Structure formats: C-alpha cells, structure tokens
Amino acid sequence: MKNLYRGIIFTALVLTGCDTRTPVMSEEDIALVKEIYPTINDACVERARYEGASAINVSVDICFPMQSARPWTGLWVNEFEGSRFCPSPRSDCDQPEFGEGIWLSFAEGERPEAAHPYGDGTIYKVQFLGRRTKEPDSFGHYGYFAHEIVVDELISMETYTVP
Numbered sequence: 001m002k003n004l005y006r007g008i009i010f011t012a013l014v015l016t017g018c019d020t021r022t023p024v025m026s027e028e029d030i031a032l033v034k035e036i037y038p039t040i041n042d043a044c045v046e047r048a049r050y051e052g053a054s055a056i057n058v059s060v061d062i063c064f065p066m067q068s069a070r071p072w073t074g075l076w077v078n079e080f081e082g083s084r085f086c087p088s089p090r091s092d093c094d095q096p097e098f099g100e101g102i103w104l105s106f107a108e109g110e111r112p113e114a115a116h117p118y119g120d121g122t123i124y125k126v127q128f129l130g131r132r133t134k135e136p137d138s139f140g141h142y143g144y145f146a147h148e149i150v151v152d153e154l155i156s157m158e159t160y161t162v163p
Contacts, residue, residue, distance in 0.1 A: 030045060079119040101145045102145060
C-alpha cells in the first residue's frame with residue numbers, strides 16, 4: 001500500500017512538471033505581438049501565447065517596465081474612449097499625433113468618482129503621484145499614445161477651462 005501511495009505521488013509530481021498546454025497563438029502571432037509592443041515583458045508574451053491576446057489586456061504596469069512613482073501636475077481630458085494627459089506647464093491639451101502623447105490610467109480605487117465613468121470631455125487640472133512607462137510603445141485606446149501614466153495617488157483635481 002505504501003508503494004501505491006508513493007507511485008501516485010511520483011506520477012502526480014511528474015505530470016505537474018509537464019507543460020501540456022496548447023498554444024492558442026502561432027509563432028507568427030507572437031512575433032506580431034512583439035512588433036506591436038516592443039517593450040512588453042516575456043511573462044506577458046507567454047501568457048498571450050497560451051491564453052490569447054486578451055491575456056495582455058491588463059494594467060500596463062504588469063506587462064511593461066515603469067519608471068518610479070513621482071509627482072505630476074497637468075491637464076487630464078476625460079473623454080469617451082480617451083484619457084489623455086498633458087503635463088504642466090501646458091495650458092491646453094489638444095489631441096496629439098498618433099504615436100505621441102500620454103494616456104492616463106488609474107490604479108485600482110484611485111479613479112475619482114466625480115469624473116464621468118465613460119468620459120464626457122471634461123478637462124481637469126490634476127496633481128498626483130504616478131508612474132510612467134519607461135519607453136515609448138503603443139498605449140491607450142487602439143495603441144494611439146506613446147506612453148501611459150498610472151495614477152497611484154490622486155492629490156487634487158479641479159475642473160479646468162482652457163483660456
């Protein structure tokens with residue numbers, strides 16, 4: 001009986017050491033992911049390989065290298081399918097060209113309740129502690145923005161009118 005238990009435990013250990021998962025993305029798909037997101041980390045690439053592209057639709061700081069948190073001040077435009085940030089000393093926050101600009105996201109529990117959840121075009125002057133992506137890549141809606149900042153702690157927010 002003791003040998004039977006040992007055999008079961010040995011078999012279980014051997015089987016858990018084998019990766020029998022089947023990739024859902026081809027090597028060509030993986031190459032495309034790496035081309036579109038050149039700074040994505042290997043762990044997220046592997047998740048995409050086995051779980052599909054939706055596996056990398058997570059908080060940016062999970063898949064991309066980030067700078068250390070620091071204070072930021074500027075304008076945040078909260079719009080439908082948009083969340084752009086223009087650091088001070090800007091007095092406006094126009095739509096940037098494709099591949100430029102900064103997408104603003106919020107750590108869990110930090111998105112202000114006063115801001116419309118689906119964006120209404122309001123411009124806010126904001127001050128916060130946040131982390132920016134280290135390198136330019138494809139961030140935000142349809143990968144339009146070069147960088148993304150994650151707000152870790154919102155310090156202040158007030159409605160702003162462009163002069």
